[in-house]
Amino acid sequence: MDRAALLRKIWWNLQQPWHFRRPPDPAALSVTATVKGLQAFLLDENGAILRRTLAAVWQRPVALEELERLEIAFYQEGAAQRVWHAQATLTDSSTRPFGIIVARASGASSDLTQRDFVNLQRLQAQQARHCVRPYVSGWLPGKVAAYTVEWLELYKEVVFEITIAGGVFLVNAHGAHRHFSPQISRHIWRRIVDILWYYPGLQAVNIQAGDFVARLADGVAEIDLKLTTARQLGANPGAVGQIQMILASVITASGYLSDGQRPFDRHMRQEVFVPRMHAVLRRRFADQALSLAQRQWELFAQGAFARQEDCLKEDCILATYHHLRRHQSAASAWRATCQRWQAYADAVQAHTLPPSWWFPAAEVPVLLARLEQQQHVR
Numbered sequence: 266m267d268r269a270a271l272l273r274k275i276w277w278n279l280q281q282p283w284h285f286r287r288p289p290d291p292a293a294l295s296v297t298a299t300v301k302g303l304q305a306f307l308l309d310e311n312g313a314i315l316r317r318t319l320a321a322v323w324q325r326p327v328a329l330e331e332l333e334r335l336e337i338a339f340y341q342e343g344a345a346q347r348v349w350h351a352q353a354t355l356t357d358s359s360t361r362p363f364g365i366i367v368a369r370a371s372g373a374s375s376d377l378t379q380r381d382f383v384n385l386q387r388l389q390a391q392q393a394r395h396c397v398r399p400y401v402s403g404w405l406p407g408k409v410a411a412y413t414v415e416w417l418e419l420y421k422e423v424v425f426e427i428t429i430a431g432g433v434f435l436v437n438a439h440g441a442h443r444h445f446s447p448q449i450s451r452h453i454w455r456r457i458v459d460i461l462w463y464y465p466g467l468q469a470v471n472i473q474a475g476d477f478v479a480r481l482a483d484g485v486a487e488i489d490l491k492l493t494t495a496r497q498l499g500a501n502p503g504a505v506g507q508i509q510m511i512l513a514s515v516i517t518a519s520g521y522l523s524d525g526q527r528p529f530d531r532h533m534r535q536e537v538f539v540p541r542m543h544a545v546l547r548r549r550f551a552d553q554a555l556s557l558a559q560r561q562w563e564l565f566a567q568g569a570f571a572r573q574e575d576c577l578k579e580d581c582i583l584a585t586y587h588h589l590r591r592h593q594s595a596a597s598a599w600r601a602t603c604q605r606w607q608a609y610a611d612a613v614q615a616h617t618l619p620p621s622w623w624f625p626a627a628e629v630p631v632l633l634a635r636l637e638q639q640q641h642v643r
Contacts, residue, residue: 458584469496
């Protein structure tokens with residue numbers, strides 16, 4: 266297909282980047298430069314990458330002449346990556362979404378993204394049922410790494426950023442959050458931690474940035490989570506090291522209201538909270554973001570965010586128990602859970618492991634005793 270004709274089928278939805286924790290790196294690739302590189306990446310070799318991506322999404326060969334429209338939206342910005350949502354529509358009116366991840370700077374950032382792709386292949390080979398299948402990898406002009414990740418209609422990205430009534434964690438698919446009760450939300454967290462236990466060599470996953478996807482079953486009775494990104498793999502650190510990794514990875518809505526060094530301020534003033542939350546929501550909810558941020562303030566003032574933090578502490582421990590319970594009796598699994606978490610707390614208090622910024626080690630034995638007394642582990 267003629268390149269000019271193909272370019273006319275691509276539509277870009279750009280938004281200004283948002284930097285909350287740090288100013289933008291002037292040496293990093295701009296959004297405009299990323300767009301130019303990504304467009305060239307998709308159209309290189311007469312659209313070979315785009316053809317392969319569409320074939321993977323539709324699970325059949327797709328000629329570029331069949332493409333009616335490709336919409337690409339700036340979705341999320343991280344320290345080293347930009348994530349784009351893409352939606353392709355064919356001439357038969359069928360539509361499929363997928364995702365594109367690119368490193369936004371050369372050098373280490375590019376290597377990071379390319380290594381993510383390799384790690385994803387390794388993880389998928391290790392535990393196929395807990396890991397999506399990567400299908401396209403390549404380089405943008407300027408040696409900026411890029412890959413598309415499985416982002417089909419069955420899968421929705423889980424991003425634990427904000428809450429709605431009752432402290433529900435949002436699944437970051439348009440409208441999907443309406444289906445999730447607080448109980449389902451806690452089930453998601455326990456499944457995430459459960460999956461992390463299957464990968465003892467996993468050392469860095471940023472769940473806050475949407476590195477898990479969920480398949481929504483009929484009635485939302487079951488939620489299947491799959492790993493999509495791994496920053497770093499290493500030797501098995503043992504159970505204590507694995508707990509450290511888990512606590513460093515999982516984060517609730519309050520993470521965006523914290524500096525990443527201390528727990529969020531449970532007494533934050535409204536004039537501080539609303540602008541911060543508005544900035545978080547603006548990327549995905551545009552004109553609705555301010556009203557949603559104000560609703561988040563109401564929940565925050567009612568203590569919903571604080572309850573989320575407390576629930577997540579419980580769920581990290583309970584997920585360990587549920588993981589062990591598959592192969593042990595209830596008593597044995599709970600005993601092993603207590604041993605692992607107490608060993609972690611002892612290591613932190615002995616200064617042989619760095620502390621979690623949101624889960625103080627001193628709370629671990631107190632929480633273990635409370636969970637046992639409340640018979641959460643029967």
